[in-house]
Amino acid sequence: MLNILLHFYQPAEQQPDILGQIVHQSYKPLFEGLSALNKSCATINISGSLLDLLDKYRYFGLIDTLRTLKDRNIVEFTGSSKYHALLPLIPEKEVTRQIKLNTDTLHFYLGKDLQLKGFFPPEMGYSSGLIPLIKSEGFSWIILDELAFDGGRTFPIPNRVYVDRTTKTPVFFRNRRLSNLIMSGLIRDTQSLITTTKHDQYDETSCFIAAMDGETFGHHRPGLDSMLLSTLKSDVLKFITLSELLKTKGIKRSFISNLYSCTWASSPKDIKLNTQFLSWNNPKNIIHTYQWSLLELVLAQVSALSKQVPSYKKIREKMDIALASDHFWWASANPWWSVEMIEDGSNRLLSIINSTPNISDKTKSRAQLLYTKIISTAFEWQRTGKIRSMFTDSASAARIPFRERTLEKGGIEKGIYEAFIFMLKNLEKEAAKEGNYEKAILWRDALIKIETKNDIYDAIHAVDLLRQEIPYVEVEKMLDKYTEEYKNIRGGQPEQRDLNV
Incomplete structure (x- = not known):
């Protein structure tokens, strides 16, 4: 099972020409495409500020389409902050006000009968105290980034629902790998989506959650809106809303405590350094x-x-x-x-x-x-x-060629280089075998760039793309296999004692 959560937001005073571009490139094709479906298939978070903008600039048809999606139960809407405030950084009183304003705005435009069961915090910004607050506002579940689960050390299992031990509130976690693959455009059709998740399947109750900005589809990435709609229309994959997932027969539940403060842009390093909100409040800035x-x-x-x-x-x-x-x-x-x-x-x-x-x-x-x-x-x-x-x-780390950072250092780093080269070659072969020649060329070019030290000029490094393509566990197993020999001799080589692997 899959859940797609689309987050739609524009600043309250967005320029009308920019809004117009986004409307015609993304909102119109997406909303109309969703309305043509005959099944419940996605979760939508749309900010009250964006609904005000659509009304102000007379995009009444889009608001009507959103209301139709609600009436026909094609999508599930969530609550949020009306003006996209980063909730962990503002006073609790203001958090409550932002939530109430957003709920009132959605009810005004989409109807008083709109049920908002789930809550999406802007940027998936989370800190302790948020779950009790949203529960007091009537929300029954929340979605967070998977980093909130255990700070990046372990990850949520897709065949269960996690429940906050204190408030008994279900907490869903965004799958970073799947979300990033979709956003980067590496998933181009239904089959590639199936291939991406097949290694991670546990049982029929497994559900993978991809969450991203809705503007990704059509505006940031032209053509990706068509891919999304054709995939949602397909009967090969089962799409489900998060509230429906809670009702799934046989779904396992596990209690969790002590979630980590983070956003969907945080890294495990940010967690360790307690700099999860660096992009909005950097003490050195x-x-x-x-x-x-x-x-x-x-x-x-x-x-x-x-x-x-x-x-x-x-x-x-x-x-x-x-x-x-x-x-x-x-x-x-x-x-x-x-x-x-x-x-x-x-x-x-x-x-x-x-x-x-x-x-x-x-x-x-x-x-x-x-x-x-x-x-x-x-x-x-x-x-x-x-x-x-x-x-x-x-970008300083990325400006050192991967070959120089690994192979040329020798020791255990050489094993890391060999493992990634092996995985890249396998990805190239698999893509060619499947007839996905565009992706095969991507991996072939990546290998050439790494071997010739030209990888420092890539906007997204091949190793990062590989980590998105291959499940985390498989990457770690391959690294263990290739570095085992070097780990065994590491203690006898003084020049390697300071390596951080």
Whole structure:
């Protein structure tokens, strides 16, 4: 069984021309294609801010289609944060408000009878305290990234449902490998999807969950929308919503405790270093420091504002929008960077202060100073080349050829090189045998680049693609096989004692 969760979001003040492109490249073909199906097949998270945009720019037909998908039970909708706030980083009171606003917005556009059983946190951002909160808001399950399960050391088993021990709330986990293969375009048809999951099958109750941005299909990757729709239409694979999975006969359940804080972009290294939210709040990024100081200053003033003030409703709505995570993400420079988006978020916060009555001159001056520091620092980083330097640093490991990092170091690293070369050659042979010559060429070219040390120029390294193509357990078994000889002699070779394998 498979579940596809599509997350649709656009910033509340997205430019109409950009929205128009996304509508015609992704939303329209996807929503209309889903409405042509005659079975329940997917889970959709659509933010309230996007529904407001579709209404504002008169895409009424799309809203009607979404309502049809709901009425015919073709998709299941989930709850979330209306303006895409990163929930672990904002006060609990604001988390609750964002959730309520989103629920009210979805009910307004899609109907009061819309049932929101599950919850999707933006960026799959999770920290302790979120599950009890969403349960108090009436949600019966939550979806998180698989890294939340055990920090990347072990992984969820696909033939069972995990339940939070304290709240008795089911927790579903996104399968990173499957999601990344789909997003990267390596899965092109139903057969390749079957091939990808066949090694991981446990029994008929196994369910693999792929979750990704809905805009991936048609907008970020033209043509991928057709692949998704044809696959969902197929009777070869069984697609199921997550609420339906809970009702599956014979499904096993296991209790879990102590989930790890993370997002769907976090890495196991982030978990170890406690830097799971680095892209939005990096303590070493002074722009992030200024941004959060400004947000906290403005939020404190808005929270203290009396609801009796005539402009309260308008000011409060601006504050809700300002909690969006976008402008923090674009200030990360790792690798995402946009001075325009940074200024947009900071200016929105400054405008709230300037439009709020009875704010002291000292507070206004402080807000203006923080805004100036944010913008001047951003321009300084860009002007002095710091941004380019940060890009270079973040990719430093990838700029060392794989052959140089492994084979030429000798010892156990040589075994790692030989194992990956063996697996790449096998993938090339299998793809050619299946008639997937495009993929066979991809693996052949990858081998040539690695052997000639030209792999440093690839946007996605062949080894990373391989790890997405082959189940984690199989990769580790192959590495063990090829490195066993070197592990046995490692202690007798002083030059290898510091190797971190």
